[in-house]
Amino acid sequence: MIRAFFRSPSGIAGSCGVLLILLDSIFAPIIWGKRAKAFNVLQGDKGPSGKHWLGTDRLGHDIFYQLLVATRLTMEMALGATAIAILVGIPLGAGAALLPQRLRMIALRGLDTLIAFPSLLIAIAFAAVLNPGKTSAVVGVGVGLSFSFGRVASSLTLAIRDREFISAARVVGVGRMRLLVRHVLPNIADSLAIATTVSIAASVVTMAGLSFLGLGVQLPSIDWGRMLTTGVGSFYLTPFAAIGPGVAIALAALAFGFVGEALARASNPVLWANAGGGTSPRSTCDADTERADDPHESDAANVLEVNDLTVSFPIDKRREPIVRGVALDLAPGEMIGIVGESGSGKSLTAMAIAQLIPHPGQVGGRIALNGKDLQRVPLKDVDRTLGTSLAVVFQDPMSSLNPAMKIRNQLIEGARHHRGLSKAEAVLAARRRLREVNLPTPERQLERYPHELSGGQRQRVLIAMGLMNEPSVLIADEPTTALDVTVQAQIMDLLAGINAEHGTAVILISHNLALIAQNCDRVLVMYAGRVVEEMTAEQLKTQALHPYTQALLGAVPDMSQPRAEPLVSIPGQMPDVHSVPAGCAFHTRCALAVERCSIERPPLLLQTDRHRVACWVATGEPSAELPAHASVAAGEAS
Amino acid sequence: MKLELHGLSVRYGRGRNLMTAVDGIDLAVPAGATVGLVGESGCGKSTVARAVVGLVPTSGGRILLDGVDVTANRVRNRPEFRRRVQMVFQDPYASLNPRMSIQAILKEAAARADGSRPRRAPAEMAELVGLPATVLGRYPHQLSGGQRQRIAIARALAVNPGVIVLDEVTSALDVSVQGSVLNLLRDLQREMNVSYVFISHDLSTVRYMSDTVSVMYLGRIVETARTEDLFARPQHPYTTGLIDSVPRLHAPRTTAPLAGDLPDPRRPPTGCRLSPRCPVGPLHRPDREICHTTDPQSIAAQKVHEAACHFAVDAAHAVVPAP
Numbered sequence: 001m002i003r004a005f006f007r008s009p010s011g012i013a014g015s016c017g018v019l020l021i022l023l024d025s026i027f028a029p030i031i032w033g034k035r036a037k038a039f040n041v042l043q044g045d046k047g048p049s050g051k052h053w054l055g056t057d058r059l060g061h062d063i064f065y066q067l068l069v070a071t072r073l074t075m076e077m078a079l080g081a082t083a084i085a086i087l088v089g090i091p092l093g094a095g096a097a098l099l100p101q102r103l104r105m106i107a108l109r110g111l112d113t114l115i116a117f118p119s120l121l122i123a124i125a126f127a128a129v130l131n132p133g134k135t136s137a138v139v140g141v142g143v144g145l146s147f148s149f150g151r152v153a154s155s156l157t158l159a160i161r162d163r164e165f166i167s168a169a170r171v172v173g174v175g176r177m178r179l180l181v182r183h184v185l186p187n188i189a190d191s192l193a194i195a196t197t198v199s200i201a202a203s204v205v206t207m208a209g210l211s212f213l214g215l216g217v218q219l220p221s222i223d224w225g226r227m228l229t230t231g232v233g234s235f236y237l238t239p240f241a242a243i244g245p246g247v248a249i250a251l252a253a254l255a256f257g258f259v260g261e262a263l264a265r266a267s268n269p270v271l272w273a274n275a276g277g278g279t280s281p282r283s284t285c286d287a288d289t290e291r292a293d294d295p296h297e298s299d300a301a302n303v304l305e306v307n308d309l310t311v312s313f314p315i316d317k318r319r320e321p322i323v324r325g326v327a328l329d330l331a332p333g334e335m336i337g338i339v340g341e342s343g344s345g346k347s348l349t350a351m352a353i354a355q356l357i358p359h360p361g362q363v364g365g366r367i368a369l370n371g372k373d374l375q376r377v378p379l380k381d382v383d384r385t386l387g388t389s390l391a392v393v394f395q396d397p398m399s400s401l402n403p404a405m406k407i408r409n410q411l412i413e414g415a416r417h418h419r420g421l422s423k424a425e426a427v428l429a430a431r432r433r434l435r436e437v438n439l440p441t442p443e444r445q446l447e448r449y450p451h452e453l454s455g456g457q458r459q460r461v462l463i464a465m466g467l468m469n470e471p472s473v474l475i476a477d478e479p480t481t482a483l484d485v486t487v488q489a490q491i492m493d494l495l496a497g498i499n500a501e502h503g504t505a506v507i508l509i510s511h512n513l514a515l516i517a518q519n520c521d522r523v524l525v526m527y528a529g530r531v532v533e534e535m536t537a538e539q540l541k542t543q544a545l546h547p548y549t550q551a552l553l554g555a556v557p558d559m560s561q562p563r564a565e566p567l568v569s570i571p572g573q574m575p576d577v578h579s580v581p582a583g584c585a586f587h588t589r590c591a592l593a594v595e596r597c598s599i600e601r602p603p604l605l606l607q608t609d610r611h612r613v614a615c616w617v618a619t620g621e622p623s624a625e626l627p628a629h630a631s632v633a634a635g636e637a638s
Numbered sequence: 639m640k641l642e643l644h645g646l647s648v649r650y651g652r653g654r655n656l657m658t659a660v661d662g663i664d665l666a667v668p669a670g671a672t673v674g675l676v677g678e679s680g681c682g683k684s685t686v687a688r689a690v691v692g693l694v695p696t697s698g699g700r701i702l703l704d705g706v707d708v709t710a711n712r713v714r715n716r717p718e719f720r721r722r723v724q725m726v727f728q729d730p731y732a733s734l735n736p737r738m739s740i741q742a743i744l745k746e747a748a749a750r751a752d753g754s755r756p757r758r759a760p761a762e763m764a765e766l767v768g769l770p771a772t773v774l775g776r777y778p779h780q781l782s783g784g785q786r787q788r789i790a791i792a793r794a795l796a797v798n799p800g801v802i803v804l805d806e807v808t809s810a811l812d813v814s815v816q817g818s819v820l821n822l823l824r825d826l827q828r829e830m831n832v833s834y835v836f837i838s839h840d841l842s843t844v845r846y847m848s849d850t851v852s853v854m855y856l857g858r859i860v861e862t863a864r865t866e867d868l869f870a871r872p873q874h875p876y877t878t879g880l881i882d883s884v885p886r887l888h889a890p891r892t893t894a895p896l897a898g899d900l901p902d903p904r905r906p907p908t909g910c911r912l913s914p915r916c917p918v919g920p921l922h923r924p925d926r927e928i929c930h931t932t933d934p935q936s937i938a939a940q941k942v943h944e945a946a947c948h949f950a951v952d953a954a955h956a957v958v959p960a961p
Binding site for chain 2: 163164165167168169170171172173174182183186187189341342454455456457484485486487488489490492493496511512513514515517518519540541551552553554555556557558559560561563566567568569570571573574
């Protein structure tokens with residue numbers, strides 16, 4: 001952590017600055033104390049000169065040396081006030097946030113009320129009670145700042161108090177005090193560190209204000225605030241008498257700010273500790289066409305044809321391909337499934353087809369929709385081509401709907417824009433679509449906002465929205481993952497009905513093999529950005545060849561799974577983009593891997609009728625043995 | 639260790655927003671056994687979990703541990719109770735403190751174990767859940783989801799508990815990792831004779847893990863039976879509907895057996911809570927007015943295979959194959 005602190009530029013700059021300020025505070029009064037106090041009225045109010053770098057004040061004190069010497073008092077007071085703010089504020093704020101609900105509400109409202117008083121006012125009040133001077137200023141400013149400090153601490157604590165790791169610690173039996181010190185504070189420390197440095201800077205400024213009012217430092221003692229006040233009085237005569245302390249205050253605030261930022265960074269291991277594990281040799285990112293066997297002949301009958309699709313993102317200054325040469329075709333009225341785990345590239349494939357890859361991402365390869373190559377369609381027509389022939393339904397229906405817009409306006413927007421319907425026509429169409437997706441009382445649903453609907457109803461609205469322009473292709477990306485099984489069954493009924501009645505071709509993306517097998521004609525299995533197996537749903541049930549597909553089938557309990565047998569476990573994890581192994585990307589987790597698998601990537605080869613596999617072992621020799629549950633339970637210890 | 643819930647209730651809010659999240663449920667977990675609790679989101683199953691471990695105060699009923707009443711919140715906040723009942727949370731990305739190393743996380747838990755038994759070293763805990771000692775120096779974000787969930791399991795085991803509540807422990811994990819975590823949990827149970835309350839919305843996983851299963855709907859348990867019986871001969875139409883909604887690899891698709899969504903739990907339907915959605919209820923059989931008027935909850939206790947339904951026998955025949 002200390003190393004991480006000093007490795008950041010802000011840490012080095014900040015700690016140098018703070019070190020200088022501290023050294024100055026300690027030694028300046030000893031070395032230059034006399035020179036700062038020496039005065040000569042005849043030399044008063046002079047500008048900068050070789051003898052007096054920043055000039056002199058009215059009594060002829062040297063401003064430069066005064067500035068150096070005043071650092072000590074300034075820092076003592078600022079640090080003192082901040083220390084009070086921290087010691088009072090954090091226990092007050094974080095403690096209040098950890099109270100039971102009723103007490104918490106009272107405590108937080110109280111805190112809010114106290115914040116309403118500016119710290120300057122509180123300091124003035126303290127000055128009135130105690131004698132005006134250093135002590136009353138420090139205590140007053142400290143107490144004043146402690147309320148805003150406490151409020152920061154309480155908001156930060158509230159944000160994490162219901163996080164599961166706090167609950168988990170409570171369940172293990174961690175007490176309130178340790179909960180605060182070990183679990184809450186480290187997780188809000190980065191924001192508190194910044195609050196601390198801001199607080200130091202704020203107290204320097206507030207002190208200056210107090211001095212200006214005559215309630216802070218009393219002459220002959222001087223701090224930067226006092227000097228600033230004096231300097232401002234003769235600004236037109238000797239501007240440096242004010243600029244000097246002003247710059248000092250700014251530089252000090254900056255130095256503490258840098259330290260706070262570096263502390264914040266160093267206290268968060270997520271930012272500096274490198275991701276564990278060694279990196280495997282990089283694969284060559286050859287984006288050659290996936291189907292090595294039959295160079296794809298263009299079939300005009302297909303509604304969608306994708307060839308050699310690549311999607312890459314810049315990561316750490318290199319362009320990393322995440323989808324690596326995917327090919328697929330979709331006949332009218334067909335329903336195909338894409339299965340894969342998170343990180344397999346299945347969602348990016350769908351996004352790329354819909355031209356929804358966000359900015360730094362790049363899409364390569366050929367995508368033809370209804371025979372039109374999307375790369376050749378003029379840019380101004382792409383939206384219309386997509387808007388009228390392709391629809392996408394996402395996993396989370398709440399985030400795909402605009403929460404501030406009525407369902408009606410969201411439904412008719414696309415139809416009016418792309419098909420030039422009048423408002424009345426569009427509303428009529430919307431009503432018809434809502435009825436088609438089995439939403440009761442469409443008239444009433446049109447006037448509602450997304451939050452008034454249940455998850456299943458929102459997903460129906462999204463599907464209805466997709467159907468508004470009678471698309472030939474519907475891409476459904478995990479459309480039921482956020483829903484319950486009973487509602488999932490309803491949505492699948494709906495998709496199957498649309499597919500059957502309108503002949504809309506559907507791409508269903510899911511991690512659930514059973515769902516895909518029950519609903520699709522064909523299945524693509526993706527791993528690390530490539531299609532590793534392509535087959536019919538029937539073949540998936542009984543003749544899956546790729547070891548990854550087989551392992552997936554055995555890793556999740558099915559309703560027919562014998563309960564006494566252990567499940568298949570696949571050791572390791574899906575490689576991330578940086579470290580896709582050379583050769584077959586799955587070989588590091590595969591129980592059947594041979595030497596060739598780590599050197600040469602297997603192409604996606606046609607086996608039997610419509611069944612393609614990318615595997616050396618499963619397809620190499622016809623006699624290759626394929627135990628049904630291939631891998632052993634080695635855990636996923638890396 | 640034996641865990642019993644008798645008429646456990648949990649209520650949130652007040653006035654118009656009063657919601658009975660858990661409405662008088664009974665559950666018995668014998669020592670060393672696994673009881674599954676299954677239901678849709680919003681049925682109250684996670685509230686049961688949080689009430690059992692003392693994260694949520696109970697509003698009624700009793701919780702017994704080996705026959706001793708531990709219902710009072712004061713009791714469940716004592717270290718002796720914490721030691722005996724543990725919980726593993728759904729999201730391993732959220733349930734480990736990101737600022738603590740794995741070693742520190744395991745040490746903190748082990749320090750709270752019963753003093754009479756030798757404390758397990760963090761390395762030993764890691765080995766128990768199938769991870770090498772090298773993970774100890776790492777931070778949570780440096781581990782995969784599966785590895786994190788193993789650490790969460792190790793943390794729960796570190797205090798030598800008698801009961802562990804497993805709340806959706808595999809639903810945040812990737813498909814390829816779920817199997818190994820479930821295998822691990824079964825092995826650990828055999829080794830340490832710990833009881834599990836296995837909570838999930840995934841019927842296949844509950845079926846695989848549990849000895850008996852209770853099905854929850856809108857804060858109530860509507861059916862309880864031995865796992866084989868429940869899945870082979872479900873009695874309650876809701877259970878039947880849930881089972882038939884699960885996609886299966888080797889069976890053709892059936893049309894959705896249950897219509898509509900879960901009703902607002904703040905205003906549950908009168909009579910049987912399933913009646914507005916039930917495939918054998920008054921929605922399809924107008925003569926069955928009793929479902930609207932009479933709550934069938936008390937019927938359950940009178941049967942061996944407990945199902946809270948006036949027409950339990952019909953439920954098994956409600957399946958309609960898809961065209």
